[in-house]
Amino acid sequence: MRPYQQVAIVGVGLLGGSIAKALKSRNLALTVVGIGRSQERLEKAINAGIIDKGFTDGTRGLEGTELVIVCTPVDQAADRIVEAASVAAQTAWITDVSSTKSEIVAAVETALPDAPFIGSHPLAGDHRSGPEFSQADLYVGRTVVITPTQRTAAGLVERATEFWESLGSRVELMSPEEHDHSVAHTSHLPHLVATALALATPEACGRLVASGWLDTTRVAAGEAALWRPIFTTNRTEVIEAVARFRAQLDRLADALDRNEGDALEQLLVEGKRIRDALGN
């Protein structure tokens, strides 16, 4: 990939900071601009070598930019994408890293049908947040879902694929709706279940917490303010996933209630089969 003259990262947190670091370390961008609300945090990011320049004013920061990547919390993404497209559509194409896609993509396409935008969702992250945890290799070997629609401008699928592959990621294409359905099961439901498990743990049992509990609840340590809009923008799919989960939990609990050891073991065998198949 020819290096970009200038890339703008809107929201320099864990995900945005990691893209900035990857672009610099792989010589994929001559200048990386950070756009955020806090001048102080932008200066910290400049001093840490994560970005080259920082702007609290998106209009100024986007001048001459060839690529804008919106890495804000999910509930701010659509507005930031529309703003970027209003300013930089002549020179730049635009993507994001949001964990839900249908609402954002629809909002952007409604506001600016011709925006040079394509949605992305890298399946990468951490239960920690903030640029101090950003890593240049965060995206290496990770899956990135790209979600074109019938309105997506010609060439954007190729550009986005080339971009993420240049960061070491594997790209999957699917519609925003298929994406949101899948991550409801593979990410949002596990987060809800992990939270319920943490909430259900009596304080007095804490001293017997070991690796099983720690693994099963790990994602519940994620930032509540970041997860709230993920759930609220994918409500319908998550509600359906919870219903599927409850039905399976009921089967296990019924076997236990009725003391049906064979039925219980059969379910444990089947659960292990699925875990082993997907867990490679």
Added chain:
Amino acid sequence: MRPYQQVAIVGVGLLGGSIAKALKSRNLALTVVGIGRSQERLEKAINAGIIDKGFTDGTRGLEGTELVIVCTPVDQAADRIVEAASVAAQTAWITDVSSTKSEIVAAVETALPDAPFIGSHPLAGDHRSGPEFSQADLYVGRTVVITPTQRTAAGLVERATEFWESLGSRVELMSPEEHDHSVAHTSHLPHLVATALALATPEACGRLVASGWLDTTRVAAGEAALWRPIFTTNRTEVIEAVARFRAQLDRLADALDRNEGDALEQLLVEGKRIRDALGN
């Protein structure tokens, strides 16, 4: 600790094999005897240097033994402990590593009220099983629960504490009932929930599985045949833990159903607080 002349491990799997390796590598036993049902597997364990001698006949294998550690699946433990006590009570004290304690301890105390037995449960293990995964340092830094009762012979708490500490573990004392109540929440419920999550995952979503799903479901990869008796011997406590979990999941799902973002975020904050407090 003065080295034992001879220690017998009944059931040379992941847990028993790891104790054998730790005893040898730390010079805590001159001879480690393995007792199992398969002569072939005992010979493999001898050839792998895990045990010194192997016996399929417990009576012969326990001759001259000073300590017997029963490491069989949970549903066989009480019988093996009673057998060992019948043969070796003059020379040996006896413990086990079973994940549930109330049923086993009660069964042993009913069959042989004077058996020199004290229950142990090391919070160590792996979702893999078998002596090939055993490790000399499996118990280092782990918590081991010892469960004395009013009938436990004098001196056994000290002996068992000294033994596990010599393997690098931290010891916690509690009643069998308190133990079973706690692990229902910290281990058995997470296993049930992880299994339900694996069962609820549509096959088509598999390509979007990432670290969140993998962590949350990891324990579901455990051997069903080993977990079945853990659940069935701790049924009442697990059923109660499931009820607590369902109540918390209901709170989360209700907030989502009603689109109450503030209530949802408050629950996510509270779940994170508990996870952070216990997850150090």
